[in-house]
Amino acid sequence: xxxxxxxxxxxxxxxxxxxxxxxxxxxxxxxxxxxxxxxxxxxxxxxxxxxxxxxxxxxxxxxxxx
Numbered sequence: 769x770x771x772x773x774x775x776x777x778x779x780x781x782x783x784x785x786x787x788x789x790x791x792x793x794x795x796x797x798x799x800x801x802x803x804x805x806x807x808x809x810x811x812x813x814x815x816x817x818x819x820x821x822x823x824x825x826x827x828x829x830x831x832x833x834x
Contacts, residue, residue: 779826 791798809815810830819825 777827 789802791802815830816825819828819830
């Protein structure tokens with residue numbers, strides 16, 4: 769950014785990115801594992817720490833209802 773004065777960081781998000789993971793249909797154990805893993809890293813604060821570490825806490829958000 770410092771090298772190119774024509775670029776800037778947008779303060780408010782203008783789009784939202786939804787992430788996805790593809791798994792084989794009917795993989796109940798894999799689905800449970802992934803859901804539990806995602807809930808764990810959100811509830812333990814891992815995602816929040818990573819967003820802060822990479823200075824993205826105001827650019828990306830964590831679901832509130834998990």
